[in-house]
Amino acid sequence: MIRDITIGQYYPADSVIHKLDPRVKLAGTIVYIVSLFLFQSWIGYVIATIALFSVIKISKVPFKFMVKGLKSIIILLMITVIFNLFLTPGETLIQIWRLKITKEGLMTAVFMAFRLIYLILGSSVLTLTTTPNNLTDGLEKALRPLNKVKVPVHEISMVMSIALRFIPILLEETDKIMKAQMARGADFESGGLIKKAKSLIPLLVPLFISAFRRASDLAIAMEARGYRGGEGRTKMKPLIYKTRDKMAYIIMLLYLVCMIVITRMI
């Protein structure tokens, strides 16, 4: 039941996008998101759409997985659309009582909706095609220059990758404990707020205990294997740019130039 929740879930597939260096994908996602805010005209949307859907197609991740991520922003999306629709001044199209829908409002609402949707889809491509470990590796390497200004980049990325790794484990554990308590007649659904909160105790106590136990086990296991921070630590799979990564950068650049030139010209 609880396992069906997907947070930044990785979708294993054999595609070029999956194989790209995580730094390329990070950069690509940033470039794409920035590009979404560079234009106002419809031609920009055409280019952004073509780019996004080509990448999705190449990634071999079924479209319905991409769309799953959108469910979480549906409320945000509605609020944005409604505010833009009714609160943008301009040429009135329809008037219902004191609420006016203007031509400009309609345009902004539609454009904003698209921007938001593309933003989520764009970043879903990143999380669906990159394992959490790979992603933090990429982040670590990309942010390494910050080490010079005393930002503990390695530690931060280690914390991130452990946290990401533990999300599915804890979800699984929650599922298991919930079932075990339900077998003893626990009821997590009915009752008022206070009763519901109380009914969570049999779930939360074992969950916390197991989380602490896991944390201390992991710490001991890491020390036993000689972990002592990022200093001088090498990687089993060092990130090295390959031809396809360089090509991806060039394509990214071309995309950005295209976007700027075409939206300025038309």
Next chain:
Amino acid sequence: MAIRIENLSYVYSEGNAFEKKALDQINLIIPDGQFIGVIGHTGSGKSTLIQQLNGLLKGTSGKIFYNDQCIYDEGFEMKKLREKVGLVFQYPEYQLFEATVLEDVCFGPKNEGLSPEEVKERAIEALNQVGLSEEYYEKSPFELSGGQKRRAAIAGILAMHPEVLILDEPTAGLDPKGRDEILDQIKKLHTERGITVILVSHSMEDVANYVERIIVMNKGCVMFDGIPREVFQHYRELEKIGLAAPQVTYVTKGLEERGWKIDTMVTTVKEAKNAILKSLGK
């Protein structure tokens, strides 16, 4: 309180990249008062199957009848079912949460809505059955050793007085004495109260010593279903799927290969002894 399973299949994470068919067209009838052993290699679907029996997992297709009533019917009282079908999970010690052992064992009967006196009575009785004496009642469950935790957790289910008791590898990680104690207790409950017991185990010896019927799971299907001495005759097939027959079955088989005239349909040490004595003409 017979349970009938009809064409039951179960798929984990359906429609997802991680889709996994764990049960495939299971058909079983579990009559009242049987002591059943379920064996199968890791990942064969044993835990999945038993979670179906008290409705914690709902079959993707197929039906389960409890006393001729389909448990998936609208208005079927799952809570009542879970009181009657007690399930002890694999590693049940992770479900302990109360401040004291006694209170933790009280959790189940309390949820059944019994009076406080009755709840306490049942908890104490259950703790006795698993061999936890009074000195442990007021201890925190987290101070206990692994085996003691296991006993406390099993007591938590026994206190609910289930009519069908399901145990998922209750003895994994226990010492031989603790293992025998717990299994003997369960056997006693089975004979005294006539409850149905379903025991999931990786130990062929345990299964041979205690159960009257064995269900062998393989890749989500029921491969064999019968009395132990018959099922263990298929020891070659069992070996192919990573299982085995009890050691004594091999002993008598080995003697037969060396020319003895001996009954090889044995599964326990006692049976083997009798067979060997008989073959020696004593």
